[in-house]
Amino acid sequence: MRQHVQVLIIGAGAAGSAAAYALARRGLNVRLLEQFQIGHTRGSSFGPSRIFRLAYEEPDYAGLARAALESWRSLEREAEQQLYWRTGGLDLGPAGTPSLEAVHTSLTAIDAAPERLSRRELARRYPQWRVPADWEAVYSPEAGIVSPDVTLRVLTDLARHHGAQVLEGVAALEIEPGRQPAVLTGAGTLTCDHLIVAAGAWMPRLVPQLRTSLSVTLAASSFYRPDDLAAFQPERFPVFITHDEFQAYGFPVFGLPGVKLGVDVVRPITSGDDRSFEVPAQVGEASDTFMRRFLPGALTVMERSTCLITRAPGGDFILAAHPDCPQITLASPCSGHGFKFTPLLGELLAAHALGEGHPWQLPRFGLPAQAVDTAQGGPAAAGA
Ligand SMILES: Cc1cc2nc3c(=O)[nH]c(=O)nc-3n(C[C@H](O)[C@H](O)[C@H](O)COP(=O)(O)OP(=O)(O)OC[C@H]3O[C@@H](n4cnc5c(N)ncnc54)[C@H](O)[C@@H]3O)c2cc1C
Known part of the structure; x- marks a missing residue:
């Protein structure tokens, strides 16, 4: 059986679901394929919380986040539901750390009203924190929480409402580039005017040209039950990121009765199909040590979970045409920070x-050089 649609999208994670909603809302005939179920826990877009922040070292990402906030607000209006919870945010680290300074500079550049908090001021406003004498913090008021669990449900419901067909349990097995790209599935072949491939950790399998540029690694989050639950509610405990020997980031109690923490200490290479669900011992140990040292009011481990991060070079995103076929858009907006x-x-x-322009289609979202080399049969292809 062969069917034709205007836009076919592979992958109902954050990127694919958002694309399906945006295109169906504009009246296009859209089909979204998801190999598992919406909201499954094998990819990157699940769980109660992701950090929303403007606090980037790079001013263009800070500006992109501000533009994204407008998009969250219009999605909230259409969904008639809250999707962004403002908590404020803290970037913390030894005073003078270049990345901390860069965050302050870029927040100032976009008039985001950052506040520098000395250690003493931090202790007064947020007594949950114990930081070394030489630390300070940058507070940013517009940081907050967005939720993969809630957002994916809203986006796919709205996409359906606007006429998109969202098919769960249907895997794209093979892509055939062409003027009308074709996608082979277990239920037949689909052709389309335009194909968007937003397959997260499975991108390298579907698009071999990206194998040398994307890396898939296992990450983990830990949840800690606080002694005083009230002290870690979103109104009293902002989301945070540390700038220290390794990056740690965390959330107030939200969705689960525990403080959520992620630490970037190891990046075990894996793939969408071969990954483990076991939390690496180093991650568990570093998380517990971090909590004992900095947030001693929340030490009881409630649960830990794993998640996949697909990184493009430079921690950027890929939002670009397939090197061999302009009718295919490749979307890999993860690198551990794309959900916001x-x-x-x-x-x-x-x-x-x-085929339209967009003011936020940044040059840094182009295809990495390795992928272009691979498409042209250059050195990267020889190793593939
Ligand atoms: C631990 C962790 C913490 C993070 N923290 C933050 C944060 O605080 N703030 C932030 O902004 N971002 C954060 N991120 C990043 C954010 O979650 C990702 O940017 C985002 O979820 C990526 O979505 P995606 O759609 O690209 O990929 P996915 O969500 O993985 O979606 C891809 C989908 O494609 C489907 N698929 C794949 N192959 C096929 C196929 N052949 N056929 C059909 N379907 C297929 C998959 O099943 C999957 O559902 C974090 C990520 C992780 C893992």
Whole structure:
């Protein structure tokens, strides 16, 4: 059986769901394929919380996040539901750390009203924290929480409402580039005017040209039950990121009665199909040590979970045409920080698929050089 649609999208994670919503809302005939179920826990877009922040070292990402906030607000209006919870954010580290300074500079550049907090001021406002004498913090008021669990449900419901067909349990087995790209599935072949591949950790399998540029690694989060639950509620405990020997990031109590912590200490290489669900011992140990040292009011481990991060070179995103086929858009907006942009990414992908420009289609989202070399049969292809 062969069917044709205007836009076919592979992958109902953050990127694919947002693209399906944006395109269906514009009246396109859209089909979204998901190999598992919406909200499954094998990829990157699940769980109660992701950090929303403007606090980037790079001013263009800070500006992108501000534009994304507008997109979250319009999605909230259409969904008639809250999707962004403002908590404020803390970037913490030894005073003078270059990345901390850069965050302050870029927040100032976009008029985001950052506040420098001395250790003493930090202790007064947020007594949950114990930091060394030489530390300070940068507070940013617009940081907060967005939720993969809630957002994916809203985006796919709205996409369906606007006429998109969302098929769960249907895997794309093979892609055939062409003027009308074709996708082979277990239930037959689909052709389309435009294909968006937003397959997260499975991108390298579906698009071999990306194998040398994308790396898939296992990450983990830990949840800690606080002694005083009230002290770690979103109104009293901002989301945070540390700038120290390794990056740690965390959340107030939200969705689960525990403080959530992630630490970037090891990056075990894996793939969408061969990954483990076991939390690496080093991650568990570093997380517990971090809590004992900095947040001693929340030490009881409630649960830990694993998640996949697909990184593009430089920690950037790929939102670009397939090297061999302009009718295919490749979307890999992860690198461990993509969720906060979700509704804006949908708009960017819709514009790309329709051949339109978009003010936030940044040059840094282009295809990495290795992928172009591979497509042209250069050195990277020889190793593939
Ligand atoms: C531990 C962790 C913490 C993070 N923290 C933050 C944060 O605080 N703030 C932030 O902004 N971002 C954060 N991120 C990043 C963010 O979660 C990702 O940017 C985002 O979820 C990526 O979504 P995606 O759609 O690209 O990929 P995925 O969510 O993985 O979606 C890809 C989908 O494609 C499907 N698929 C793959 N192959 C096929 C196929 N052949 N056929 C059909 N379907 C297929 C998969 O099943 C999957 O559902 C974090 C990520 C992790 C893992």
